[in-house]
Structure formats: structure tokens, C-alpha cells
Amino acid sequence: MSNPVDSPGSPEDFAGADDVDAALQSVEQQLSLFWRRARSVSQQLSRQVHPDMEPAAYGLLTIIRREGPMRLTDLASCVGVGKPSVSRQIAFLESIGLIFKEADPVDGRAQSIRLTPRGEEKMHQVQDARNQVFRERLGEWPVSELQTLARYIAKLNTTYERDGFPKDESKRDHVQ
Amino acid sequence: MSNPVDSPGSPEDFAGADDVDAALQSVEQQLSLFWRRARSVSQQLSRQVHPDMEPAAYGLLTIIRREGPMRLTDLASCVGVGKPSVSRQIAFLESIGLIFKEADPVDGRAQSIRLTPRGEEKMHQVQDARNQVFRERLGEWPVSELQTLARYIAKLNTTYERDGFPKDESKRDHVQ
DNA sequence: CAACTGGGTTGCTCATGGCAACAATTCTAG
DNA sequence: CTAGAATTGTTGCCATGAGCAACCCAGTTG
Numbered sequence: 001m002s003n004p005v006d007s008p009g010s011p012e013d014f015a016g017a018d019d020v021d022a023a024l025q026s027v028e029q030q031l032s033l034f035w036r037r038a039r040s041v042s043q044q045l046s047r048q049v050h051p052d053m054e055p056a057a058y059g060l061l062t063i064i065r066r067e068g069p070m071r072l073t074d075l076a077s078c079v080g081v082g083k084p085s086v087s088r089q090i091a092f093l094e095s096i097g098l099i100f101k102e103a104d105p106v107d108g109r110a111q112s113i114r115l116t117p118r119g120e121e122k123m124h125q126v127q128d129a130r131n132q133v134f135r136e137r138l139g140e141w142p143v144s145e146l147q148t149l150a151r152y153i154a155k156l157n158t159t160y161e162r163d164g165f166p167k168d169e170s171k172r173d174h175v176q
Numbered sequence: 177m178s179n180p181v182d183s184p185g186s187p188e189d190f191a192g193a194d195d196v197d198a199a200l201q202s203v204e205q206q207l208s209l210f211w212r213r214a215r216s217v218s219q220q221l222s223r224q225v226h227p228d229m230e231p232a233a234y235g236l237l238t239i240i241r242r243e244g245p246m247r248l249t250d251l252a253s254c255v256g257v258g259k260p261s262v263s264r265q266i267a268f269l270e271s272i273g274l275i276f277k278e279a280d281p282v283d284g285r286a287q288s289i290r291l292t293p294r295g296e297e298k299m300h301q302v303q304d305a306r307n308q309v310f311r312e313r314l315g316e317w318p319v320s321e322l323q324t325l326a327r328y329i330a331k332l333n334t335t336y337e338r339d340g341f342p343k344d345e346s347k348r349d350h351v352q
Numbered sequence: 353c354a355a356c357t358g359g360g361t362t363g364c365t366c367a368t369g370g371c372a373a374c375a376a377t378t379c380t381a382g
Numbered sequence: 383c384t385a386g387a388a389t390t391g392t393t394g395c396c397a398t399g400a401g402c403a404a405c406c407c408a409g410t411t412g
Contacts, residue, residue, distance in 0.1 A: 023323050028306065033256070037257075056400095084400075087362085107358095108408045134203070257370090258370060287390080
């Protein structure tokens with residue numbers, strides 16, 4: 001608040017605990033605000049971009065697309081939610097023909113989830129459209145800031161990765 | 177396709193449209209990931225901090241605390257969600273005695289929402305606890321980065337503010 | 353083979369928030 | 383002064399997204 005890039009890495013004046021606290025508060029505040037608003041924004045954005053493309057589903061598709069075919073569990077752990085959610089979302093995406101589940105020939109239980117051609121195609125459309133919207137909102141930002149922002153949030157995400165997610169790794173099966 | 181300048185060959189002086197696109201993609205990706213993870217994290221965090229302090233409620237309290245007593249509608253528009261949500265959350269917070277609604281003497285419809293002493297007290301506790309958690313996660317970040325992050329997200333938030341929220345300003349009352 | 357483990361699915365519930373429709377109040381013509 | 387318009391907040395109903403538990407099925411291991 002006091003100063004944009006203040007004393008970058010200058011260890012001469014230790015950042016006082018107060019500064020850290022204030023900064024943390026700011027981050028928390030802004031994140032919380034963002035988080036809350038993001039829901040409605042992301043929803044209306046998805047709707048407007050493509051009616052039958054649920055926001056959550058879109059996220060999954062981008063990952064599958066980026067990482068290639070993968071198993072449901074990996075997908076879940078990658079996105080940081082439980083298997084059930086992903087399972088249902090994937091079922092939906094399959095029902096509208098954007099992905100298909102291919103049985104793993106080696107492991108009969110597993111299935112590799114991959115985009116259908118139609119899924120690929122739709123992803124192109126949607127990504128273009130979304131990009132446009134983002135460009136409208138963030139286009140004026142200097143690229144360097146965008147990059148920095150992306151980096152920071154990525155860092156934030158890895159921070160979250162450290163300690164576990166739900167992702168029902170809890171093995172409470174076999175109870176019968 | 178819809179890019180005015182899509183020349184991939186001149187990345188010297190201008191940030192090419194490709195760079196912008198890439199940066200936007202990154203931001204989108206990371207935000208979407210963050211958003212999804214944030215839910216579970218924020219939930220378990222709130223639980224752990226205080227069982228009956230719902231994450232959403234906490235956000236409202238911080239605002240009330242920061243801005244002072246305010247009306248429900250203002251609160252809603254400030255946080256960017258509709259009145260109904262806030263109304264319910266406020267009802268909950270009142271039921272557990274953290275806030276109270278005081279009828280506005282001037283305007284019989286309005287009510288000013290304010291923290292009870294117990295609310296103040298609890299906010300202190302919770303904020304301390306949350307700060308500690310945040311410190312564990314982000315404490316290693318240089319302060320300057322924290323500040324930058326906060327600034328960027330704030331910027332993001334103002335971007336969102338530009339075009340409206342639901343906040344049922346739509347005047348579909350009076351239909352009777 | 354039986355027991356166990358691990359991948360996915362389904363049932364139920366919860367948290368959150370949207371839209372509609374409302375009640376109560378205030379404001380604004382006429 | 384009174385009828386209609388607007389505003390404040392509430393409630394009903396529904397959608398989304400996610401969690402936990404319990405399950406099914408396919409491998410794995412003793």
C-alpha cells in the first residue's frame with residue numbers, strides 16, 4: 001500500500017512483523033472478496049460464452065486437454081477436489097459427447113479420460129470466446145503484470161497443495 | 177482470429193498478441209484452479225478456526241467491522257452478491273449473537289447492521305487465528321510480493337466491479 | 353481361493369447463491 | 383391527502399458444486 005515494489009529484497013530493513021501482518025490481511029481480504037465474486041462472474045461468463053458448458057466442467061476440460069488423457073483419480077487430485085465431484089462432472093461431459101472414457105487395457109478398473117474430436121473443437125471455440133472476454137477485462141494490463149499475477153497465483157496454488165485436500169484418499173472402504 | 181494484431185514475428189518492442197494471450201491463459205488457468213481449491217481450503221480453515229463461523233459469514237463480518245454499521249443492501253452490493261444471500265447470512269449471524277440489527281429511526285424499512293461486543297471479540301480471535309494460518313502458508317513470501325499480490329487482486333476486483341453484479345437491482349418488484 | 357487394495361460410482365447432505373414473489377415502508381405525483 | 387412507484391429486507395424454491403459414506407468391480411497378495 002505504501003509503496004509499489006518497495007525495498008525489493010533489501011534485507012537492510014527487516015520487514016517488520018506489522019508489515020507482514022498488514023500485507024497478509026490485504027491478501028486475505030482481497031482473496032476473500034475475489035473468491036466470493038468469482039462465483040457469479042464465472043457463472044455468468046460461462047453461460048454467456050456457451051450455455052451448456054458448466055464452469056466447473058470447463059476447468060476439467062482444460063486440464064485434460066493440457067495434460068492429455070488421464071485417469072479420474074489423477075484428475076481429481078490435480079484439481080484438488082474429491083473423486084465424486086469429478087466423477088459426476090465427467091459423466092455429464094460424456095453425456096454431451098465432449099469426452100469419452102476408454103478402459104485401460106492394462107488395468108481393468110482404470111479408465112483413461114480423453115477429449116472427443118467434438119470436445120477438442122468445442123474447447124477451441126470456448127477458449128477463444130473466453131480469451132476475448134478476459135481480454136476485454138484484463139487487456140489493458142501490462143503483460144508483465146499479467147505474468148506476475150499468474151505466477152503469484154500459481155505459487156498460491158502450490159502452497160495449497162502442500163497439505164492435503166479431501167480427495168478421499170482416506171481409505172474408508174472395505175468396511176462393508 | 178479476432179485479434180487485431182496477430183503478428184507472431186515481432187516480439188521485440190511490443191508485447192505480441194501471442195504473449196498477451198499466453199499471459200491471459202495463464203491467469204485464467206491459475207485463477208480457475210485457485211477458485212476451485214479455495215472452496216475446500218476456506219471451508220476447512222473456517223471450521224478449524226471456529227466451528228460455527230461459516231466462511232461466507234466471516235467475510236461479511238470483516239466488512240461490517242471495517243466499514244462500520246451499514247444496511248443490508250449496501251453490504252450486499254459491497255460484497256457483490258444478492259440481497260437474499262446476505263439476508264440469510266445475516267440472520268444466521270444474528271442468531272448466534274455476533275451482530276444485531278438496529279432499526280433505522282429515520283427510515284423504517286432500513287436497518288443498520290452492527291457487531292455486538294461478542295462479535296467484536298470473536299472477530300479478534302478469528303482474525304488472529306486466520307492470520308496465523310495465513311502466516312504459515314504465506315509467511316515465507318517476501319513482503320513486497322504479498323503487497324503486489326494484494327494489489328493485483330484488488331485490481332482484479334475493481335475490474336469485476338465495472339459491470340454489474342446480480343444484486344437484484346433489477347427492479348422486478350412492483351409486479352403485484 | 354479369500355482377503356485386501358485401489359479406481360469409480362451413487363446416495364445423501366450441506367453451503368452458497370440466484371430469481372421470484374412478497375410485506376412493509378417511504379417517496380412522489382395528482 | 384391518497385394512490386401508485388420505488389426501496390428495504392425476507393422467504394420459497396431451485397441450481398451448482400462439493401463432501402462423506404457406502405458401495406461395486408477389477409487386480410493383487412497371502
